[in-house]
Amino acid sequence: MNGNDEAPAPSRPRPVSRGVELEEPLALHGGRPVRDTPWPTYDKGAVFVHAEDEDAAIRAIRSHLYFRYDHRAQKETECGRFEDELCRYFGTRHALAVSSGTAALALALMGAGVPPGSLVACPGFTFVATPSAIVLAGCRPFLVEVDDDLRMDLDDLRRRWRPEIRAVLVVHMRGFAADVEALSAFAAEMGVPLIEDAVPALGAELNGRKLGTFGAAGAFSTQSDKALNCGEGGFLVTDDSMLFARAVALSGAYEGRLRRHFPHGEPPLSGLDLPLLSLRMDEIRAALLRAELTRLPQRLALFHRNYAHVSAALAGLPGIAVRRPVAPGAYLGEAFVFRVPGGDAGWFARALCAEGIDARNIGADDDLNVRAFWNWRFLYDHAEPGRIRATLPRTARLLAETVDVPLSSNLTPGDCDDLIRAVRKVAGVRDTALARP
């Protein structure tokens, strides 16, 4: 796994660990790294999947019934049961399991009746899937600046409001709740629906209410990097029966299958009025997700425990600005995101990587990070990144200062301590390192 000798050289006594070993040279400068085992992330297989979850998927495979609309009643199918369980979990009237988070977002916009060609407001800091879903729904993204805590800035949205904006798509980016209460009040004032991209915040709450239940619909993903993981997939939740019926029909519930989603009455549309986009979920993934859903509370508790530990230890550290939640506990804890105001966040992220922590500077020039809006060139007729940055100068400046570290729910307290030690080590020498000409 690594070529480092774990044992210290006998002639050189190891300093007694005091948690912060500031005298240690940075690994970037040839010193000993804080850790020499890989940082656990989903793409290295560090996922929260239990033997019962595997058994559920294997049972579904052995059933040979993979398509969600088969001879069984809706409540006998894995997809149908998953949707019922989601309704109970979120307290919503409806839930629809689909093929991805991007599909869930696009279906929510189309289901809400946002006219094709309209502008849809979304934050300038999000994963590229958000503006892509707006494009998929036939609309155009209207990017809004974010605030110092990287949340969609209501003041900027209000100041630049245009009548062509026909929906607001808020994002709880990297698990941190947007100020969705204020944003939904504003959307209501403007008479447009608010949709939540709650993909990165599955299970997180704001003031006792689950994210994804504040607007007309909430969209979630079950791709491997999210709080429920079946490789690919997603779902939407809503109380709006018309939005739901349209989304079901568009997702591919043809020849009367729409009716299965309305067990207590007729659907509000026929299902022949809309194209069929085949964005359904299948039975194997739904079986895996249903099993995982039973252990979601444990997983959420681990995310929270890890994040609370890391952020409490690093909150006051000079030189970095840790994201502040919009209300106490209003985050999932799937990532540790902080800024290095006035410093060199690219250098900071490289120094952390050398210490054995996976870290990225979101706005780095040498990293085509698709969370940086200037890399969404399809929206800008392939203009130069510099010209694109100038369209949202504050967000561009903040992302240039931002460092992002993924926090898998599988992290042990020891992993979290390594992260704390590495950030302290890098922050402790940052000023001297940067002061050098």
Ligand SMILES: *Cc1c(COP(=O)(O)O)cnc(C)c1O
């Ligand atoms: C992952 C992600 C998505 C897309 O989910 P997919 O299932 O990969 O389509 C959308 N929005 C955000 C903010 C995400 O992080």
